[in-house]
Amino acid sequence: MDLATPPVTIFTGNLGSGKTEIAINYALNLRKQHQKVYLVDLDIINPYFRTRLARESLEDAGLNVVCPAAEMANADVPALSPAIRGAMQVENGFCVCDVGGDDVGAIALGRFKPFLPSQRYNFYFVVNACRPLTGTVEGIEKMFRSVEDTSRLQASALVNNTNLGAETDADVVIEGLEVVKQAAEKLNLPVAFTTARQEIVPKLKDKGLSNVLPLDFYMLPPW
Amino acid sequence: MSKILMKGNEAIGEGAIRAGCRHFFGYPITPQSELPHYLAKRMPEVNGVFLQAESEVSSINMVYGAAGAGKRVMTSSSSPGLSLMQEGISYLVGAELPCVVVNIMRGGPGLGNIAPAQGDYFQSTKGGGHGDYKLITLAPESVQEIIDLMAKAFDLSDQYRNPVMLLGDGVLGQMMEPVELGDIKDVKQTEKTWAASGMKGRNKPNIINSLYIQPEDCEDMNEKLFAKYAEISGKEKLWEEYQLDEADIVLVAYGTAARICKSAVDKAREKGIKAGLVRPITLWPFPDNVIADAASSANNVLTVEMSMGQMVEDVRLAVNGTCPVHFYGRSGGMVPLVSDVLAEIEKLAAGGDR
Numbered sequence: 001m002d003l004a005t006p007p008v009t010i011f012t013g014n015l016g017s018g019k020t021e022i023a024i025n026y027a028l029n030l031r032k033q034h035q036k037v038y039l040v041d042l043d044i045i046n047p048y049f050r051t052r053l054a055r056e057s058l059e060d061a062g063l064n065v066v067c068p069a070a071e072m073a074n075a076d077v078p079a080l081s082p083a084i085r086g087a088m089q090v091e092n093g094f095c096v097c098d099v100g101g102d103d104v105g106a107i108a109l110g111r112f113k114p115f116l117p118s119q120r121y122n123f124y125f126v127v128n129a130c131r132p133l134t135g136t137v138e139g140i141e142k143m144f145r146s147v148e149d150t151s152r153l154q155a156s157a158l159v160n161n162t163n164l165g166a167e168t169d170a171d172v173v174i175e176g177l178e179v180v181k182q183a184a185e186k187l188n189l190p191v192a193f194t195t196a197r198q199e200i201v202p203k204l205k206d207k208g209l210s211n212v213l214p215l216d217f218y219m220l221p222p223w
Numbered sequence: 224m225s226k227i228l229m230k231g232n233e234a235i236g237e238g239a240i241r242a243g244c245r246h247f248f249g250y251p252i253t254p255q256s257e258l259p260h261y262l263a264k265r266m267p268e269v270n271g272v273f274l275q276a277e278s279e280v281s282s283i284n285m286v287y288g289a290a291g292a293g294k295r296v297m298t299s300s301s302s303p304g305l306s307l308m309q310e311g312i313s314y315l316v317g318a319e320l321p322c323v324v325v326n327i328m329r330g331g332p333g334l335g336n337i338a339p340a341q342g343d344y345f346q347s348t349k350g351g352g353h354g355d356y357k358l359i360t361l362a363p364e365s366v367q368e369i370i371d372l373m374a375k376a377f378d379l380s381d382q383y384r385n386p387v388m389l390l391g392d393g394v395l396g397q398m399m400e401p402v403e404l405g406d407i408k409d410v411k412q413t414e415k416t417w418a419a420s421g422m423k424g425r426n427k428p429n430i431i432n433s434l435y436i437q438p439e440d441c442e443d444m445n446e447k448l449f450a451k452y453a454e455i456s457g458k459e460k461l462w463e464e465y466q467l468d469e470a471d472i473v474l475v476a477y478g479t480a481a482r483i484c485k486s487a488v489d490k491a492r493e494k495g496i497k498a499g500l501v502r503p504i505t506l507w508p509f510p511d512n513v514i515a516d517a518a519s520s521a522n523n524v525l526t527v528e529m530s531m532g533q534m535v536e537d538v539r540l541a542v543n544g545t546c547p548v549h550f551y552g553r554s555g556g557m558v559p560l561v562s563d564v565l566a567e568i569e570k571l572a573a574g575g576d577r
Contacts, residue, residue: 015257016230016399076253076337102260130228130401132237133264164228164401221398222479222558223486 005030006122008088008095010109011159012151013126014134014143015045015101018161022126022195023098024058025215031062036093041067044078044108045100054218080108088115103146110152122156123148124192127183129162129176140183157192158184168196170203177209226403232257232396234366235325235389236265238373239297243410244323245271246296248285250278252304253337254393255327259299279304283311283324290320291431293418295377299325301393302343303334305351312386313352316448317433319417321380323373324358325389327396330556338556339393339479344533347388348507355445357452358388359459360506362477366400372504374410379459381413383451390506392529394479394558452508461504462513466492470499472571473517475538476527477503480559484527487564496572506534511541518542523571527564528552 009026011019020043027039039058055065066083068075087095099109125144127134134140140158148155162176173196184191195213196204204212229237236258239247247262259275266273272289276282282298289296300308305326315322328343330336347360359379363369372389380387419429435441463481466488467473476484481502491498501517503510518524524542526535526549535550542548551567553559 015260016228016233128228130226132227132229132233132261135227164226165399167226167401221482222394223482223561 005094006120007090007093008097008116008121010097010099010121010123010153011126012099012106012109012123012147013101013161014131014147015105016131017101017126017128017134018163018195019101019126020098021215021217021219022159022161022213023096024054024218025195025213027063027094027096028058028061029213030094030096034094036064036090037062038064038066038087038090038093038095040084040087040095040097041065042080042084042097042108043100043105044080045102045105057218078108084112085115088112099151102143103150106147106151110150113152116153118154121153122192123151123153124157124159125155126159126161127176127180129160129179130164130172135179137179137183137186140180141186144183144187155187155189157190158187159192160194163196168200170200170207173200173204174207174209226401228399229366229402230257230397230399231366231369231391232327233261234369234402235299235373236261237404238370239323239377240265240269240271241370241404241407241410242295242374242377243412244295244297244377245269246289246294247272247298248274248276248282248289248296249298249300250276250282250304252301254329254339254396255299255301255325257396258325258327279307280311283308283315286322286324287311287315287318287320290315290322291318291419293415293420295381295412297323297325299327301327301329302331302340305343305346309346309352312358313354313356314433315386316352316356316358317354317444318431319384320386320431321377321384322386323376323380323389324386326391328390328392330554336556337393339395339529339558340554340556341392341478341480341529342531342533342554343390344506344528344530347390348509348537356448357455357507358386359383359455359508360388360390361461362390362504362506363395364478364481364502366398367402369395370402370404381415383455384417385451390478392479456508459505460508460510460513462510463502463504464513464517465500465502467499467501467517469520470497470517471522472496472498472568473514473521473524474498474500474527474564474568475503475514475524475534476500477506477534480527480529483559483561484564486561487568490561490565491568491572494569496568498568503534509537509541511537514538514541515543515545518546521546524548525567525571526550527559529558530554
């Protein structure tokens with residue numbers, strides 16, 4: 001990733017597109033170079049697999065995690081921490097936001113518009129072309145429009161996170177990238193980068209794809 | 224791309240549509256809300272009906288109406304919502320109406336929490352509502368199996384004119400796995416000559432009712448249901464046998480707990496302990512004969528559940544004293560760890576008291 005990073009980076013996408021894992025990995029990457037990095041849980045949609053559940057290990061890694069208080073971590077309430085505004089207005093630091101899925105999830109983002117002038121943020125729309133509603137250019141476009149409209153912000157780029165979970169190989173990622181590229185062209189946006197499981201990254205490089213954010217996973221099944 | 228990545232809840236919805244279901248009535252509740260969320264988008268694409276009712280009580284009675292009109296219909300909820308639906312389910316059974324009811328279980332009792340659990344085994348398999356009845360109860364363990372079982376669920380409910388329960392937990396509903404959907408095929412549905420869908424030249428109307436005011440008639444009805452249940456018990460048991468070759472320790476688990484047990488069995492085998500697993504796929508009818516067979520040559524049976532121990536009672540009845548039946552479980556939304564299950568297996572292998 002060689003994009004100039006503004007203070008705030010926002011990850012949106014449809015339900016189950018991989019936003020949370022990407023936001024975590026992106027924030028940890030920033031933390032390697034910078035002292036002050038906030039990771040904000042803006043997910044009011046789904047209390048399963050949210051940043052707040054991996055909080056402890058992320059704080060140990062030096063991130064400032066902003067999410068509802070520990071005793072609320074399993075509450076099914078659409079609550080946002082008052083500390084989010086502070087994180088978004090951070091000086092000499094970075095703020096990475098994990099937004100809830102679909103247009104309904106992006107509603108939470110809209111209320112922060114007054115604190116997010118356009119030069120202050122990058123807004124990424126994450127696409128997994130193996131997901132049922134975003135497998136085609138038309139599907140991606142439809143989902144993108146509904147998310148961008150409700151967020152009241154302007155998207156900067158798409159991110160290709162095409163994967164089949166444990167069955168992902170390099171071909172799946174590259175086939176997905178083609179669909180994401182076509183959608184990006186139609187939306188008049190760039191594809192910022194691709195994300196993939198650590199082990200696949202060298203194989204992608206062999207096939208000529210090097211603009212890749214490697215992912216380590218923090219939300220794992222219990223077996 | 225032939226495979227796609229789906230959440231369990233989405234797969235239930237897509238599986239229903241592929242099984243010819245065009246009517247869904249429900250009320251959202253975590254951890255199954257992605258199912259109505261998905262069907263709200265998907266049903267209009269296939270000219271189906273998606274309706275968010277004002278409550279679970281309404282949902283199940285709307286199901287009664289659509290089923291009575293001969294339509295393939297489904298509702299879904301999570302534990303507390305299922306408690307609210309019990310009266311309606313009993314009425315559906317009493318009127319011999321087919322439908323599919325989904326329960327993605329969460330921590331209980333009471334309002335409990337939204338975490339995954341298996342505490343509704345009794346409610347699902349032993350009746351649940353009032354009166355003498357059974358629900359055919361299917362318990363998938365993966366997103367792919369959900370897709371495959373949805374078609375089965377609708378077919379069984381039509382064939383036997385009885386509601387079918389699809390029972391999963393929060394992990395199964397929320398997790399994402401690659402699935403092969405295959406082509407959308409025309410679904411062959413049995414003709415419902417009993418449905419209240421017009422006279423069609425008959426001179427006697429079809430009546431959908433669960434009122435049998437004369438005790439003699441009501442007893443006849445009960446006997447009719449139980450003749451049907453005997454047939455189902457004989458024909459429809461489903462299970463998976465995993466690493467049962469010469470197994471000294473036989474684990475019994477379903478759904479998410481079975482996934483965890485498979486890992487524990489693999490690890491035990493690596494250590495030279497002969498462990499295996501019976502995974503009931505139909506919780507009713509319960510594959511008791513398979514468990515009895517596996518137990519007859521084992522030293523110990525270990526039931527693992529995400530509850531304080533419910534299915535273990537059926538396992539004990541099946542084993543019928545031929546060897547000791549042990550239990551390990553976590554409850555209230557806690558999920559057993561592979562290492563904990565492995566420790567239980569190792570204790571049994573060492574011959575120690577648990």
